[in-house]
Amino acid sequence: MAISSKTALQMFDNLSTAVMLFDKNLSLTCINSAGESLLSVSNRRIIGQTPEEILPYPPALAEMITRTLNTGHPYTERSLTLTLQNAHTITVDCKVTPILKGERVKEIIVEMVDADSLHRLMREENLMLLHDAARESLRGMAHEIKNPLGGIRGAAQLLERELAESDSGLVEYTRIIIQEADRLRSFIDRMLTSDQKQKIEKVNVHEILEYVCNLVEAEYKQAFRIIRDYDPSLPILHVDRGQVIQAVLNIMRNAVQATGDNGNIWIRSRILRQVTLHKRIYRHAVRVDIIDDGPGIQPEIENGIFYPMVTSRPEGTGLGLSIAQSLINAHGGIIEYERTDERTIFSVYLPTEQDHA
Ligand SMILES: Nc1ncnc2c1ncn2[C@@H]1O[C@H](COP(=O)(O)OP(=O)(O)O)[C@@H](O)[C@H]1O
Numbered sequence: 001m002a003i004s005s006k007t008a009l010q011m012f013d014n015l016s017t018a019v020m021l022f023d024k025n026l027s028l029t030c031i032n033s034a035g036e037s038l039l040s041v042s043n044r045r046i047i048g049q050t051p052e053e054i055l056p057y058p059p060a061l062a063e064m065i066t067r068t069l070n071t072g073h074p075y076t077e078r079s080l081t082l083t084l085q086n087a088h089t090i091t092v093d094c095k096v097t098p099i100l101k102g103e104r105v106k107e108i109i110v111e112m113v114d115a116d117s118l119h120r121l122m123r124e125e126n127l128m129l130l131h132d133a134a135r136e137s138l139r140g141m142a143h144e145i146k147n148p149l150g151g152i153r154g155a156a157q158l159l160e161r162e163l164a165e166s167d168s169g170l171v172e173y174t175r176i177i178i179q180e181a182d183r184l185r186s187f188i189d190r191m192l193t194s195d196q197k198q199k200i201e202k203v204n205v206h207e208i209l210e211y212v213c214n215l216v217e218a219e220y221k222q223a224f225r226i227i228r229d230y231d232p233s234l235p236i237l238h239v240d241r242g243q244v245i246q247a248v249l250n251i252m253r254n255a256v257q258a259t260g261d262n263g264n265i266w267i268r269s270r271i272l273r274q275v276t277l278h279k280r281i282y283r284h285a286v287r288v289d290i291i292d293d294g295p296g297i298q299p300e301i302e303n304g305i306f307y308p309m310v311t312s313r314p315e316g317t318g319l320g321l322s323i324a325q326s327l328i329n330a331h332g333g334i335i336e337y338e339r340t341d342e343r344t345i346f347s348v349y350l351p352t353e354q355d356h357a
């Protein structure tokens with residue numbers, strides 16, 4: 001079968017595997033979109049560079065490529081950790097294949113798959129199942145509590161009216177019943193928020209982020225700094241504005257609470273290519289990182305933070321992250337947590353395509 005060079009190029013650029021091609025002088029001649037995205041570089045900048053220049057440390061990959069050049073044999077390596085030009089590290093499964101012309105190596109193909117994201121995906125899937133199961137049973141419970149609650153409140157109101165007439169001072173008690181019933185009701189409503197139907201509209205991510213910043217700045221008196229690092233080229237999202245605001249707000253509140261006085265919070269937005277979310281590959285997704293320099297998640301609860309009612313704060317409900325995760329899941333996205341370089345990072349991934357699960 002013959003394919004046109006245009007089709008071949010399109011195929012090349014749409015592969016989810018990162019592919020680089022080096023000539024016999026070990027200078028990079030081309031790289032596909034997945035490659036640029038994995039290495040966080042742009043095509044224009046690294047064409048012509050050598051493997052040592054592109055991935056200097058450790059030299060494992062450069063050595064594999066040199067070995068292929070010298071022997072004409074292909075090599076593979078699993079879980080290779082490499083440092084990128086931006087100092088971030090990635091872990092990849094890697095394959096180096098020679099293109100031969102007679103006995104001589106003419107060109108070298110390097111294929112890389114992000115092993116981090118493979119592992120993350122597996123972890124994420126298990127987590128998601130557990131999270132769904134926990135929320136499902138809580139949801140059932142919430143409905144069970146909500147129904148009689150209406151009756152209790154109604155009866156207390158009737159009683160209050162009777163007691164008010166007799167002027168016995170007992171009204172105080174009925175008021176407490178009503179107040180507490182209302183509190184429980186709003187707690188349960190919050191627990192059930194992610195059940196609400198979505199109202200999808202066109203939304204600018206940065207508008208949402210600014211809205212949330214204003215809210216938290218008004219809400220907390222403590223001094224904290226918000227440092228913005230926005231990618232201005234982000235596309236418009238099709239999401240339920242209120243729900244995404246709620247999710248981001250819950251994460252931001254936690255960040256403010258964690259940093260205490262004079263804390264720093266960074267908000268970073270990025271566009272990602274070829275992203276797998278809930279087993280679906282999207283051409284593009286948006287990632288919003290909310291980063292704080294607080295002490296991080298306490299180790300005792302680290303594995304459970306996305307579960308409902310897991311909290312370390314005396315006045316906490318433990319619903320914030322669980323609700324945020326459910327709302328973002330309902331948009332086909334995910335929220336991840338990471339702790340690196342003394343920073344707590346919550347990343348919200350949202351696909352940019354309109355068709356949600
Ligand atoms: N940015 C953060 N830094 C440190 N700990 C955090 C952060 N975000 C969440 N947590 C931890 O996760 C727990 C659960 O958060 P959440 O679901 O919002 O419930 P709540 O805020 O009511 O405790 C918090 O009690 C806190 O211990």
Ligand SMILES: [Mg+2]
Pocket residue numbers: 250253254320321
């Ligand atoms: Mg919270």
